[in-house]
Amino acid sequence: MALSRRDFFKTSTILGGTILGVSKKSFAEETEQSIADNWGMLNDSTLCIGCRGCQSACKKEHGLDRVGNDPRYDMPTDLNADNLTLIQLYNKTETEYCFIRRSCLHCNYPSCVSVCPVAAFTKRDDGVVVYDKDKCIGCRYCQVACPFEAPTFEYDEAFPVVHKCDFCKDTRLDKGLKPACASVCPRGAIKFGKRGELLEEARNRIKDNPERYNAHIYGETEIGGTSVMFLAPKNIEFDDLGYHSWGETPPGALQEKIQHGIFKYWIPPVALYGALAILAVSNRKKNNDDNQSEEAGNES
Amino acid sequence: MKVNAAPMNQKIWTPWFTVGVIFIALGAIVTLYRFIFGIGAVTNLSDGVPWGIWIAFDVVTGIALAAGGFTMAALIYIFNRGQYSPLVRPALITALLGYGIAAFSIMLDVGRWWQLYNPLLPRSWQGNSPLFEVSLCVMTYLTVLILEFVPIAAEKYKDSDNAFLKSLANKLGPVVNKALLFLIILGVVISTLHQSSLGSVMLVAVARIHPLWHTAWLPFLFLVSAIAVGFPVVVIESFVSAKAFKRSFEAGILSKLVKVTPWFLAIYGVVRYSDIIISGKAGYLLSGWGLLFIVENLMLIIIPFFMFINQKARTSPNGLLIASVIMVVGLVLNRLNTYLITYSPRPGWDYFPSIGELLVSAMLISLLFVGYKILANNFPVLSKEH
Ligand code: SF4
Ligand code: SF4
Numbered sequence: 001m002a003l004s005r006r007d008f009f010k011t012s013t014i015l016g017g018t019i020l021g022v023s024k025k026s027f028a029e030e031t032e033q034s035i036a037d038n039w040g041m042l043n044d045s046t047l048c049i050g051c052r053g054c055q056s057a058c059k060k061e062h063g064l065d066r067v068g069n070d071p072r073y074d075m076p077t078d079l080n081a082d083n084l085t086l087i088q089l090y091n092k093t094e095t096e097y098c099f100i101r102r103s104c105l106h107c108n109y110p111s112c113v114s115v116c117p118v119a120a121f122t123k124r125d126d127g128v129v130v131y132d133k134d135k136c137i138g139c140r141y142c143q144v145a146c147p148f149e150a151p152t153f154e155y156d157e158a159f160p161v162v163h164k165c166d167f168c169k170d171t172r173l174d175k176g177l178k179p180a181c182a183s184v185c186p187r188g189a190i191k192f193g194k195r196g197e198l199l200e201e202a203r204n205r206i207k208d209n210p211e212r213y214n215a216h217i218y219g220e221t222e223i224g225g226t227s228v229m230f231l232a233p234k235n236i237e238f239d240d241l242g243y244h245s246w247g248e249t250p251p252g253a254l255q256e257k258i259q260h261g262i263f264k265y266w267i268p269p270v271a272l273y274g275a276l277a278i279l280a281v282s283n284r285k286k287n288n289d290d291n292q293s294e295e296a297g298n299e300s
Numbered sequence: 301m302k303v304n305a306a307p308m309n310q311k312i313w314t315p316w317f318t319v320g321v322i323f324i325a326l327g328a329i330v331t332l333y334r335f336i337f338g339i340g341a342v343t344n345l346s347d348g349v350p351w352g353i354w355i356a357f358d359v360v361t362g363i364a365l366a367a368g369g370f371t372m373a374a375l376i377y378i379f380n381r382g383q384y385s386p387l388v389r390p391a392l393i394t395a396l397l398g399y400g401i402a403a404f405s406i407m408l409d410v411g412r413w414w415q416l417y418n419p420l421l422p423r424s425w426q427g428n429s430p431l432f433e434v435s436l437c438v439m440t441y442l443t444v445l446i447l448e449f450v451p452i453a454a455e456k457y458k459d460s461d462n463a464f465l466k467s468l469a470n471k472l473g474p475v476v477n478k479a480l481l482f483l484i485i486l487g488v489v490i491s492t493l494h495q496s497s498l499g500s501v502m503l504v505a506v507a508r509i510h511p512l513w514h515t516a517w518l519p520f521l522f523l524v525s526a527i528a529v530g531f532p533v534v535v536i537e538s539f540v541s542a543k544a545f546k547r548s549f550e551a552g553i554l555s556k557l558v559k560v561t562p563w564f565l566a567i568y569g570v571v572r573y574s575d576i577i578i579s580g581k582a583g584y585l586l587s588g589w590g591l592l593f594i595v596e597n598l599m600l601i602i603i604p605f606f607m608f609i610n611q612k613a614r615t616s617p618n619g620l621l622i623a624s625v626i627m628v629v630g631l632v633l634n635r636l637n638t639y640l641i642t643y644s645p646r647p648g649w650d651y652f653p654s655i656g657e658l659l660v661s662a663m664l665i666s667l668l669f670v671g672y673k674i675l676a677n678n679f680p681v682l683s684k685e686h
Pocket of ligand 1: 104107112113129146150
């Protein structure tokens with residue numbers, strides 16, 4: 001099959017986007033400036049040595065359970081309700097490999113926020129995408145929607161909760177501290193700061209070291225941009241690291257546009273109601289007028 | 301619009317009824333287990349595949365198949381085709397049971413069910429979410445359906461020996477009857493909204509659903525296919541109810557009813573295929589997924605289209621029934637494909653429904669049949685035979 005699903009995604013969203021006039025602006029009132037001022041993270045895979053210090057720090061900070069029941073502790077293999085971030089190894093060849101980090105990317109136009117039926121996910125003014133369990137009904141639409149597979153759910157609990165990275169907002173960020181992962185990384189592979197500055201920094205790193213870096217900054221434009229961005233070593237493609245080129249339109253854009261269209265001042269539903277009511281009443285009148293003659297020439 | 305209906309008052313405990321009750325009992329055990337030990341304890345759901353058959357089949361497919369309620373109501377009350385009025389009450393109780401069951405399965409599937417009233421709280425309103433709209437619509441429509449049932453109940457109790465029921469029936473019945481037309485229109489509007497929104501739900505899952513099923517036209521296609529399947533569902537329902545109550549299957553009136561179905565199928569087919577071709581997805585038709593797509597389309601669109609426009613096939617009871625069954629199976633396949641079968645899980649994950657999930661679905665289907673039998677047996681739903 002010549003087309004891969006992912007190739008398709010790119011073209012179809014661009015196409016869908018232009019046909020329906022969807023622009024990123026149809027989302028919350030984000031501006032270039034407000035996005036630049038958001039908190040963000042720059043993950044530099046060329047610096048990461050895979051010590052997984054960030055993973056452990058995250059677990060400790062959030063008080064999450066260890067993996068399995070065995071007292072001999074082991075590494076998780078996927079994001080789950082007890083592991084909000086994960087370091088994975090991508091081995092291209094003996095000498096070309098890198099470690100890549102996974103977590104919530106705190107999207108500029110987050111799909112989870114678009115879809116959550118009860119506004120349990122919101123994007124704060126400082127860009128942090130946060131979750132409120134008191135609103136959540138546990139429908140898991142956020143899991144279906146997030147392209148980065150970040151939200152996880154406690155399937156084995158009777159009273160389950162959704163989990164994902166929150167930039168340590170309660171225990172650190174709102175007290176003026178950097179998130180735990182960024183502060184423990186011994187190699188400085190995780191840089192925390194304002195998104196605009198981090199983007200600048202990422203560009204400079206690539207410019208100063210074109211031999212070292214893949215020229216692409218992942219998260220700069222993907223699905224409308226993300227607060228957490230990535231640099232990769234030269235010769236390693238982001239697609240192989242699980243960071244796909246999803247196109248620039250946020251996945252939630254089309255649906256937001258349609259919902260806005262329908263519920264703009266409730267005009268379409270009210271108009272439909274009115275039209276049907278007029279139709280019903282006039283049909284009824286007609287029926288009374290020419291009485292029993294309804295059978296003839298009936299098309300339905 | 302005179303409806304001349306009567307309770308069936310037949311023996312309830314037939315062998316099939318017993319089978320249904322057994323499935324309900326088994327499903328109830330699983331349900332209890334789910335509420336004590338969590339979703340993971342009885343389902344194969346995971347972070348990799350968060351929605352299984354409880355959503356794709358019980359809720360999404362169930363709601364599409366319950367569309368007979370609003371299409372019938374629109375035909376009779378808005379387009380004023382009084383000759384079909386014997387069919388409106390059975391379609392109404394099918395929709396009532398269908399939506400009740402869908403609401404119940406939402407309750408089973410959501411993890412934090414004790415907060416399910418949240419969509420009603422303004423602090424949680426989230427107009428951008430199609431699921432928010434669906435949840436409000438399902439709650440409202442269920443209320444409308446219950447109100448539409450009030451005149452039927454009033455008819456039963458208006459001469460009741462129980463003084464309280466009698467006075468309630470005589471007070472409520474006429475009030476609801478006066479408002480009936482406007483309730484019915486409300487039901488139709490709400491139905492068009494949430495039938496299409498169930499398509500919008502999957503728009504965001506562009507990274508997950510196969511491109512043959514993922515299109516900007518999803519909401520439109522979901523709405524049109526739900527409208528189209530409405531009357532064929534009424535055909536099947538009439539057949540099953542005729543069998544259950546040992547009445548004759550009224551193929552004559554039903555085959556007139558489905559004359560309109562090919563129109564909707566044609567619109568659906570033209571939009572769906574034009575979209576595939578215009579957006580350059582035709583290449584996928586040659587893959588394995590393409591085969592699934594074609595099988596689905598044969599059953600949902602092409603075979604029923606030709607059978608329903610063919611006078612001979614349409615007017616023979618067997619042809620009518622077979623075409624309707626094929627189309628309903630096609631619709632089930634379409635909803636399952638869009639929500640589940642073509643859904644690509646997170647890398648390393650997989651899904652096949654567990655015994656527990658299947659038992660719960662069997663319970664819900666049984667509830668429909670058992671509930672229908674009980675309602676039609678006790679209330680004036682089915683018209684008197686002449
Ligand atoms: S990565 Fe996923 S969970 Fe995080 S903000 Fe984006 S859509 Fe939401
Ligand atoms: S699971 Fe909770 S947070 Fe996720 S979409 Fe549903 S209600 Fe929102």
